[in-house]
Amino acid sequence: MIEHVLPAAVAGAETTADVDPSTSDFPELGALEPRTRRPRLAEFATGRSCARAALRALGAPAGPVGRGPHREPRWPPGIVGSITHCPGYRAAAVARACRVRAVGIDAEPHRPLSPRMFARITSAAERRELAALPATRVHVDRIVFSAKESVYKAWFPMTGSDLGFTDVHLSLDPIRRRFVVELPAPFAPVRGRYAVDRGRIVTAVAVPADGLR
Incomplete structure (x- = not known):
């Protein structure tokens, strides 16, 4: 994967x-x-x-x-x-x-989050955008969780600081299985990909060497 x-x-x-x-x-x-x-x-x-x-x-x-x-x-x-x-x-x-x-990479079991956890890791704006996506058989909530975990794993080595789930804004493209995450300044938005197979989700982001605004 x-x-x-x-x-x-x-x-x-x-x-x-x-x-x-x-x-x-x-x-x-x-x-x-x-x-x-x-x-x-x-x-x-x-x-x-x-x-x-x-x-x-x-x-x-x-x-x-x-x-x-x-x-x-x-x-x-x-x-x-x-x-x-x-x-x-x-x-x-x-x-x-x-x-x-x-x-940053992350792997998760392909199963849904609890509604409470999903509300904790997303903003109201993200939930509105995700709700408007076409229905699929994948657990979008878990993909969002994994994608943000990947972003954190890239963020911490760059900055040495923590990053909360709602400190970023994630947009999902389920057709191309990609996502874009708006990071705090001075970093430019980071793009990532995900795969779903055999009961697992794998997500990844790579911040370019010149990935500043």
Whole structure:
């Protein structure tokens, strides 16, 4: 799925099967708590495995990807990227910082949000626009949630600051499976793509290196 949502300047890798953390060489696991349960260890190691595969696809050194103080991935110098996971799916995407300022990807199960959660992540204007879209078989509310998660994953490495769900305005194009998000100044609107398949949603955004207003 990841190849359908990334622009040409971004390389990705994905898997639906976890690696065995006890037999894998992932020094990054040392960043986790000593009592971390095995499923979380496998999830973390598999995400890093995808990160290394994406780095190789980009033609960059595929060494360990560390963990920052806010649990964000620490990429090699000159590289930006993002890692995501949901039940049965792990993925990573990377790009060279000279071409892309930030990357954000997110994966979610394809199921509806609760009405309360949907109201929390959208503005009244967004809900009016989404309600006017042609009816489809996909859960638009979950796509919006995932798209905004992708935007946050790109936003935080750029700014070091938080971004609320309603701090941005999202417009969805269900025909081309794309979306546009209005970011706070000084950033220009960011464009993204989404894919829905096999009970999962994957979304991605890539902020151009010159992505300022």
